[in-house]
Amino acid sequence: MAVVNIRGVDIMFPFCPYECQLAYMDKVIEAIDMKFDTVLESPTGTGKTLSLLCSTLGWLQKQKSSFIPTLQDATQIASGSTGPLSFLPRIYYCSRTHSQLAQVVHELNRTMYKDIRSTVLGSRDQLCIHDSVRKQMDARTSVCRSMISRRSCQYYNKWDRELGSVPDIEDMVATGQKVCPFFRCRQVQERAELVLLPYNYIVDPQLRKLHKIDLAGSIVIFDEAHNLENICEDVTSVEISSIHIALAIQELKDAIQCLQNEIEEKASEIVGFLKLNWPKIAVFWISMLVLLRIVFPGDVLFETFESVGISFDKAELFCKVLLDTSEYLQQGSGYLFQCMRTATVMKFWCFTSSIAMRSLKVNGVRTVIVTSGTLSPLPNFIKNIGFDQIFAAVLNKSPLTEQVLNGCFQNRHNNEYAVGIAESVVSLAKTVPQGILVFFASYSLMDHLISKFKELKNSSQKFPSKSYWEQMTDAKLVVVEPKQKSQLARVRSEFTRGVQNEKGAMFFAVCRGKVSEGIDFSDACSRAVCVVGIPFPPLMDIRIHLKRLYLNELKTQSAEDWYVTEGYRAVNQALGRVLRHVNDFGMVALLDESREYFPSWMRASIKVFDKGSGFPSEVTNFFASKKLVITVRSRSHICL
Template sequence: MATTDDYMRFFPYEEPYDHQREAMGTIREALGDERDVLFEGACGTGKTLASLVPALEYARETDKTVVITTNVHQQMRQFVEDARAITAQERIRAVVFRGKGSMCHIDVDYEECQALRDTTRDLVDKEQDVADLERQQGDLLDQAQDGDADAVEARNAVMDELRDLEDDVAEIREEQSICDYYYRNLTTDTTEFYSWLFDDVRRPDDIYEYAHERDLCGYELLKEGIEGVDLVVCNYHHLLDPTIREQFFRWLGRDPEDVVAVFDEAHNVESAARDHARRTLTETTLESAVDELAESDDARADAAHNVIATFLSALRTAYEDAFEFGQREEVGEHWEDLAIANEDGRDDLTLGFLREYTGPGFHEELDQALKLGRELDEQYEEAFKNGETDTRQECQTLQAAQFVSDWLAESDDLGQYPVVSVRRSDEGQGDVYGRAELYTCIPSNVTSDLFEDLHAAVLMSATLRPFDVTEDVLGLEDAETMAYGPQFPEERRRTYAVDGPALFASERDDPETQDVVAGVLEDAARMTPGNTLAFFPSYAEAERYHERVATDARTYLDEPGTQARDLRREFVDDDDGVLFTSLWGTLAEGVSYDGDDARTVVVVGVPYPHLDDRMDAVQDAYATAFGGDEEAGWRYAVEIPTVRKTRQALGRVVRSPEDFGARILLDKRYTEAAGMEMRDYAVRGTFPPEERSEMIDVDPEKLKFAMLNFYRDVDGYDGEPPRP
């Protein structure tokens, strides 16, 4: 078994914290036992290094690769810095991997890229064969000139083959599309690139710029160079998307059992897995498939047309029947779900398809559609390779047939929620059209196979508890669990639960309620020696109080669809600002507000997600899978994820031992009294015990005095404190 000294060679600083050393030992032992690890650590616990250090040592000793993955861009940048610090002390070969779309020099989609890549490689192979044959004929010519009669005959055969190959090369160059960047990858010496790549830890932007300056394809060079590396930094989709994952492991030259995965911000794996599992098919794709089949003279086209056209008709009927009075006219440019699920049987779309379908059998006709679709797809690829088309055409028949087959087989499975959505084309000005979607409610349907296949995984986050819920939802078995609370001095932080109105959606328009909330926010901003972060259940509520709160501080409003990075930069450069944003936006987690970037954070209300039919389906699926009652469904699907979001927001302040700050929960459901007065709605009990123990209940009108005392105790004010 490895000793502490074995993995400490990868620790890039003088000494780890005591809890870090303990965590590294636990993780190292778990990896040796091929056990997954659930690691919760508050900000400042050094989770990344505590996970990476033993993982790298274990991988080095057992010839494995460590993959660290996140869905937060800022964390990706932090991983690069940590990896650079490690490799400066103990050399490791590390790469940072990003999707093709952001690294392509000619801006083509994935299918076109693959076709160009295959044609280019075919050209280079043929040119290499031409060069080999030219050398052969030259040698044979020398032998023939020396009187070797057999060499003359052999050279004639080589020359015939050489002329054929030269014709093939000329045809490809004249009639087919290739990628010049990838061509240079294959025909020039790239040793210098790999020396540069592994001399440090390079960011994807660095790789793109380096390759672009030399007319090379950095993405393909990276793919060719990551085999057998020590560490890969990548996005979630490289592991959560089954198709990408298979290719990714192939590029690594590793089987899944040879990979140790570290998931950062792992509380997000649940929702990310759902996103990667969802499958959709639009009405326009179905229409294109019907048109494609109408132009085909293949004998299978009629059968394929029959089954796909029937599904198209059933989709249109399903959404038209689902519209309530006046709803069709209100449809805009964003997808809107329509309820088609039935409690007693199959969904309305499936029932409509079964009613409308006539023919020898839809299973048989779908099978013919799939076979024809695959052949058409191959023909389109060949046409693009041969230069007959400028772009790589997608086979609409194949996409439609595969989705319809999946829908009819799986739409009534446990954990699958069939959805029909509608939107209006031409940015909300055109016709209404529909989309069918298979929405996966239970993430373990996606993740359990992944975690079973990997050698082991470390899932780390500041908000993973309750561990048993995380294990159930993600399909983990017998995971090692550990949790470390805040490691900074408790006297330098305060957490207040303000006994203000319970901000149920039905109460938010009440003028008295708004007066109390606005007053608390005004007091918080006035008593804070620096910036204040205010998180709301929605962007609409953030905008409401941005307009209502009266403060001398400069106010900032985060709005949906806008670039939050610039807003954040402007806010942290201020020293007396208030930022109004949604807890479900991009600024509530994975974003650091260090030191005086933000001193106070306020979470206004209990930010439950929008409880629509889709969320009801998740609750029902969780209730069936994890307890058999509605209470379990609500707890797993709604309450715990919501409290995790709240805890993430609270973690935006107090991020170092020297830092200080106040965290405010503005809603009586957070108070201790709520557990007795309104038990069904109280949420305090969902927080971990040590976090509950720090919460101080306070009346709205007394918050300003509590904050004054706290910030004065930590010498937070420059000069005279504000008057309460």
């Protein structure tokens, strides 16, 4: 362990930190001290998670040690109260998925801060262990509440039993077979100094309320934040179906009747509010939803609400009444339903993430730290890691037939393009040792090219009877990312076992899919990462079209720049799988002639192959220079 002092804060680090880590922690401490919001870029492999944890928790420890407790705080400490000490900011560490949070827990347990009071927030989907509730795919919350009210859940009845510190989701489920992990997690949250959670729990006001998240004075960290913009836009967007409107109107009628029967006098004001011009509202929504594919500006929606008596000053009260009514129906004689037919849907989209982020500051957040693990300029990373550890290549043409590799939409279904990609992948399979990750721009492109790999055969005389797929499987074990999440663990295990064999393995996956983000493929599991095509958002998608129009009207960002950035951001995330720590090495290859939007620091070091014939020997020479010994460490977190 090493202790470094940064801006007066003693930080305990598991090892002697690199210059880029010291610089990173310096910016974190500065932001927290000065109550700044900050955006930090740090490529995969720089120990970003450790740097974030150690710097923020070191700062928190200093605050605790320098605090002179008041009588109220001393009483709270002595009594073992579960509430947080009022003077201490709480740290919310957010990542995109629970699998990414599990990696954060793993890193936390490597540090001297592992005994800090912390918890991982999860939903009933991850934490509930009651068989009857888990069977209710669309109604777990309602069924859970019903069982709790009847005291019929044996796990909830024992939920106050203590578990060990710093459990991740799997730990809580595994050790919570006699208690309720969901409510135990909530109990720990009340006194936690560090809360790990998916970032939609923070930016979505409804989820914040549901999970009782108090942001006042807190430090909010968004790690792996390359998708944060999209999440913020999603949580401030609304979708309303005609079926939901019809059911809502019926439930409100039921609520009015129930309230009148139970508390006629006291409920008169609420009942009068619920009777607010519902026939007129219903007529409008039903007629509006019939207009499929018609696009309106957002002002139309607000004007419509005002026409039926719901203005901005009444909106908050109106929403509160609806939420209270919904809870009343669930607790009493409410009912559950499933939509069995397709409904017309109205979508009210938000195209700026600033609305969701602004709400964090309104709620009193001390500091927001947004950080990304994508490949991006960072001179210290280049200095410490060195480009001799990574071989970056853009292949303009295939190795044998010199077929131009242009993955534009018009070319993707040409046999010539499929042959060019097949030749390139076969070449990688034969020259790269151990594990290879191949990312395709979309599931449809991956499925199409795999079918072509199996159909098309090499035209050379050396392999006249073998398809390209057979050549790939001769060189490596080939596994394909499943569309069902439940099958992913099995496929990953199969890939890991293949890497451990002398032959090695190759994983076909999709950019923005389950494998491209958040799973730690280090060392032998990712000696090469290859990207086939650029995953630009679909131009014909109405939401993408409207976002481009919005940006053009705003004139603060080019719609074309945003569109291209979205595609290359996904490419950079996939390529980031190759370097996971300072001693790791490997190669990245883009099988496409487009390269102008790579970061300038990387573009300068990319080897561009205008002729594919020289590609195999360059790859062979790179790995020969590493004097690679094929060994794979057995610890599961390396590949799994």
